[in-house]
Amino acid sequence: MTPSLNSIMSRLHVKQLRLLIALDEHGSLLGAAKQVALTQPGASKALQEIETTFGTSLFTRTNRGLEPNDAGRSVIRYARLIQTDLAHLREEIIGIMSGEGGRVAVGTIMGAVPLLTTAISRVIADHPKLSIEIVEDTSAALLGQLDSGRLDLAICRTTVSTTPYLYESATFVEETLAVIASTQHPFAYARQLSLKDLVDYRWVVYRANMPMRLLLEREFHEADLRFPVHLLETTSAFATLSLLQENPTLVALVSTDVAKFCTGYGFTTTLPLPITSRSEPYELVSRKGVPDSPAARLLREALLNPPR
Structure with missing residues (x-):
């Protein structure tokens, strides 16, 4: 039986995630142990604890060393995502502490790319230490990334969602x-x-x-x-x-x-071909109840209030 989320969160440690990533990179317990400053017996014990936490084995022992199985590859993938998120958190904290900078992740559908890049150019001109991640995808995919917390803002359309009430949205540009x-x-x-x-x-x-x-x-x-x-x-x-x-x-x-x-x-x-049908307007979308970070507020302001 798979342990509960609370059980996983209470038992899993960041150093264990580092060990998983190191195991994937080295393929051996000895090499991974050296990378994360553990003894080989300590690394072996930590791996057993990780597998107990998830309630399943994550690696297959072979002549070539340790190879992740399907569950192991999944856990390693999320370990890397958590590592990336922690790096982004560090960037944002540094920006907040210094009074400038920070980080924002924003998604956009194809048609709104020029609008977004224009707004970003204005923001980074005034805030050169700001870090911005841009994701281009469909509205459905962007809403999914908002749901999972991978994005702070998205220029897309909530009409493609079966749960549009989960989002805060502001219609701001008619698309032609x-x-x-x-x-x-x-x-x-x-x-x-x-x-x-x-x-x-x-x-x-x-x-x-x-x-x-x-x-x-x-x-x-x-x-x-x-x-x-x-x-x-x-x-x-x-x-x-x-x-x-x-x-x-x-x-x-x-x-x-x-x-x-x-x-x-x-x-x-x-081409000189008039398109008479009207497209749905763009919406600037975020998760309902989740306040903007300082960096997200700057980008939101630039998108919703462009210079005349």
């Missing part, structure tokens, strides 16, 4: 959409286009059931056109840009902010 393509695309210099002109081209899109994908499907339906079958699906702005550069016949639906960024630097062109 544009179609982009390589500057070598056959329609790169067209003055006017309709969706029918692009029906036979391959599209780079978000995967099925995501808001931007549903909007594009609606555009095709309202134009009485068959939705393309052979798609390239990605949630990555860089993957989208790279695909357009590699294949000049592709087109992609992105936010207007992403389109302006890519076109402004000459990476792509924005």
Whole structure:
């Protein structure tokens, strides 16, 4: 029977987590013991205590040394996450004690990347010692990372969640959409286009059931056109840009902010195709009841109150 969470928390020690990581790196009890300043018998006893804490063996003894089993690999993965979190905690405490700096982890969906990077640039100009982690993913994935405490803030949409009441959210930007393509695309210099002109081209899109994908499907339906079958699906702005550069016949639906960024630097062109459907606005989301850290407050202020 797996021990309770309270039992694990009361019995597990940080030095034991260090031992697990060292065992994974060295593959031997002797090497791991030296790394964490234990004797070999002390390391052996500590490993037994760890396995007792979790109620299962974590390593297989082989001729080559100790190899983690499935449970061991899982525990080691979380040991590394805890080590990383403690390092981040140390950074934040140093920032608080010094009166500046600190750390914030923020997530964003692809379309809001330019908005986020603009806000971050303003914040670090005034607070150069601030550390910021940026995660780009889908709304559902970002909400999951908020739930687990991996993120402090996220620019996404709570409408994809079955439990939107778990979050504090502020709607702050209406998203508008544009179609982009390589500057070598056959329609790169067209003055006017309709969706029918692009029906036979391959599209780079978000995967099925995501808001931007549903909007594009609606555009095709309202134009009485068959939705393309052979798609390239990605949630990555860089993957989208790279695909357009590699294949000049592709087109992609992105936010207007992403389109302006890519076109402004000459990476792509924005095709003269009006998108009439409206996308859901961006929300700045955090966990309900969890106060912002000083660093998160700075970033929240920069996002919600940009200079005019």
